[in-house]
Amino acid sequence: MKNIFTSRRLVIGVIVVIATIGVITLGAKAHNSQEEPSLPARVVSDVSGWTSKIVNAPLKLVHGGYDSLDKLTDTYQENERLTKKVDDLAQTKVQLQVLQQENRALKDQLKIGDTLTDYKVVNAVVTSRSPSNWQSQLILDKGTNAGLKKGLSVMGSGGLIGRITEVNTTNAKVELLSDNNQIADRFAIRIQNGAGESVDGIITNFNQSDNLIVMGQITSDVSVKKGDLVTTSGLGGVTPAGLYVGKVERVGSDNYGLSKKIYIKPATDFNNIPVVSVAIP
Amino acid sequence: MLKYVSTTWIHFILVIIAVMLDGGISLYLAPILFKLPMAATPLLSLIVVMMPVMTGHTKQIKSYWLYTIAFFAGLVIDIFYTGIIGPSAIGFLLILKLAEFIQRYLDYSWLSSLAVWFVSTTVYMIYDYSVFGIINLVNLSITNFIMFRLFPTIIVNLMLLIIVYELIMYLYNATKQPDISSYNVTPRDLNGRIILDSRTQRNMKR
Numbered sequence: 001m002k003n004i005f006t007s008r009r010l011v012i013g014v015i016v017v018i019a020t021i022g023v024i025t026l027g028a029k030a031h032n033s034q035e036e037p038s039l040p041a042r043v044v045s046d047v048s049g050w051t052s053k054i055v056n057a058p059l060k061l062v063h064g065g066y067d068s069l070d071k072l073t074d075t076y077q078e079n080e081r082l083t084k085k086v087d088d089l090a091q092t093k094v095q096l097q098v099l100q101q102e103n104r105a106l107k108d109q110l111k112i113g114d115t116l117t118d119y120k121v122v123n124a125v126v127t128s129r130s131p132s133n134w135q136s137q138l139i140l141d142k143g144t145n146a147g148l149k150k151g152l153s154v155m156g157s158g159g160l161i162g163r164i165t166e167v168n169t170t171n172a173k174v175e176l177l178s179d180n181n182q183i184a185d186r187f188a189i190r191i192q193n194g195a196g197e198s199v200d201g202i203i204t205n206f207n208q209s210d211n212l213i214v215m216g217q218i219t220s221d222v223s224v225k226k227g228d229l230v231t232t233s234g235l236g237g238v239t240p241a242g243l244y245v246g247k248v249e250r251v252g253s254d255n256y257g258l259s260k261k262i263y264i265k266p267a268t269d270f271n272n273i274p275v276v277s278v279a280i281p
Numbered sequence: 282m283l284k285y286v287s288t289t290w291i292h293f294i295l296v297i298i299a300v301m302l303d304g305g306i307s308l309y310l311a312p313i314l315f316k317l318p319m320a321a322t323p324l325l326s327l328i329v330v331m332m333p334v335m336t337g338h339t340k341q342i343k344s345y346w347l348y349t350i351a352f353f354a355g356l357v358i359d360i361f362y363t364g365i366i367g368p369s370a371i372g373f374l375l376i377l378k379l380a381e382f383i384q385r386y387l388d389y390s391w392l393s394s395l396a397v398w399f400v401s402t403t404v405y406m407i408y409d410y411s412v413f414g415i416i417n418l419v420n421l422s423i424t425n426f427i428m429f430r431l432f433p434t435i436i437v438n439l440m441l442l443i444i445v446y447e448l449i450m451y452l453y454n455a456t457k458q459p460d461i462s463s464y465n466v467t468p469r470d471l472n473g474r475i476i477l478d479s480r481t482q483r484n485m486k487r
Contacts, residue, residue, distance in 0.1 A: 016375070020367070020371050020375075020412075021415060023366070023367040023371060024367040024368055024371070024412055024415060024416060025415065025416065026367075027359070027365045027366035027367040027368075028365050028367075028416040029319075029364045030366070031364045037360075037364070042361050044356070044357060044360045044361065045360055045361050048300075048301070048357055048360070048361035051297065051301055052301045052304055052305070052361070055298055055301035055302060055305065056301060056302070056304070056305035056308075057357075059302070059305040059306070059309055060305075060309070063309040084406075086378075095380055126308065127302075127308075128304030128305060128307070128308055128361075128362070129304055129307040129308035129311060130307065130362040130363055131303040131304055131307040131322050131323050131324070131358075131362060132322060132362065133305070133320050133322050133361055133406075133409065133410075133413075133430050133434070134409075134413040134418045134419055135362075135363055135418065137362065137363070137364075138308075139304065139361070139362070147297050165364065166364045173364055178317065180418045180419065180420055186419070206319045206352070208317040209317070209318045211317055232448070236301035249284070270315075271312045271316070272311065272312060276392070
């Protein structure tokens with residue numbers, strides 16, 4: 001049989017492997033360190049964004065149609081349920097407006113500027129999703145033209161979903177909390193228990209088998225129970241305080257039993273995010 | 282009409298559409314494809330990149346164009362979807378080379394295309410696993426990778442291959458140009474007369 005591994009081919013193979021590892025390592029380093037991508041990369045991303053919108057328009061139409069038909073079956077029950085909620089919501093909204101005005105007036109009196117809970121919101125449509133096994137990234141239809149920046153927090157319909165990792169002129173990438181990247185999902189979060197006490201920590205990783213957010217680096221001994229609400233704490237200054245993350249599912253410990261870990265059920269389904277809101281502090 | 286269009290252009294357009302559709306499929310079918318811990322990646326772009334090799338239409342597209350288009354598709358995936366330049370751009374080139382190498386030992390039939398696609402996709406997935414492992418984005422053991430990533434991806438892409446195979450074959454066949462190199466055409470001058478060599482020219486040729 002003909003020997004396919006000749007010495008020439010082996011040398012070429014080794015060179016290819018070394019070059020591949022080198023290029024990919026440099027690519028990953030550049031991706032993490034760059035504040036914004038290079039001009040050619042931005043041009044390719046923007047043009048791809050427009051092409052993607054055109055090519056995926058029929059898919060969007062079909063998906064929208066199917067979704068509407070699917071929801072049509074339980075529209076009646078949903079309508080009854082929502083009608084009851086509307087009255088409560090109107091009352092809460094009025095109360096919130098009054099409290100906001102009062103809060104603003106008190107801040108003015110005390111000469112306090114913007115605090116951690118003050119942020120603007122930019123809404124964007126999700127146009128595509130990274131077809132990768134190792135990254136959970138969404139592509140938004142807004143970029144620097146709408147004031148988006150790298151590192152901003154992004155919310156879905158229910159609550160916090162991730163952070164912007166790259167911004168081009170007309171689109172941006174959002175890394176979801178379910179992503180494998182151990183740097184991107186570090187959010188400072190806080191749990192408020194029934195007694196009004198709070199526990200601070202950060203999101204350390206995502207448990208993919210149970211679909212739960214893992215909160216680690218907890219220093220407090222305050223007890224929390226299932227159902228307690230989790231929000232961002234605003235510590236660090238990049239993420240505004242008060243963004244809803246989810247509810248406590250269970251409390252556990254790490255593999256060695258040394259530190260506490262709290263498992264949080266995310267407020268949003270990461271596989272169904274058509275529209276997002278970006279919080280700009 | 283299609284016979285006036287170059288197969289290279291058709292291939293290029295199909296690859297670009299496939300690259301964009303990969304993102305669309307991932308977005309709209311996410312509840313099915315990314316039901317963690319199971320995840321299946323649509324690799325329609327890889328299927329289309331390898332299609333001329335699998336179906337024996339490589340003579341219609343010059344080899345360097347085949348590789349240029351593969352590299353370009355990979356680069357667009359890297360820039361637009363992942364933001365990390367390299368993995369797909371290099372991966373697509375290597376897999377295309379591998380597909381060509383395997384195809385040399387096989388004939389052109391649906392089953393051989395399936396074999397080439399299966400081996401190439403599996404190798405690409407292993408390459409992807411290794412590459413993202415190097416940059417510390419993989420937190421899955423090899424067993425879990427095979428169970429939860431490789432198998433679902435193969436199944437989903439097999440369905441995509443079945444859907445697009447005949448359509449792409451039709452487009453490649455429709456753009457096939459007649460092979461005129463086998464025709465023996467006598468050169469004629471502007472008045473339609475056969476050009477006869479002069480005695481001096483004939484002697485020079487000898």
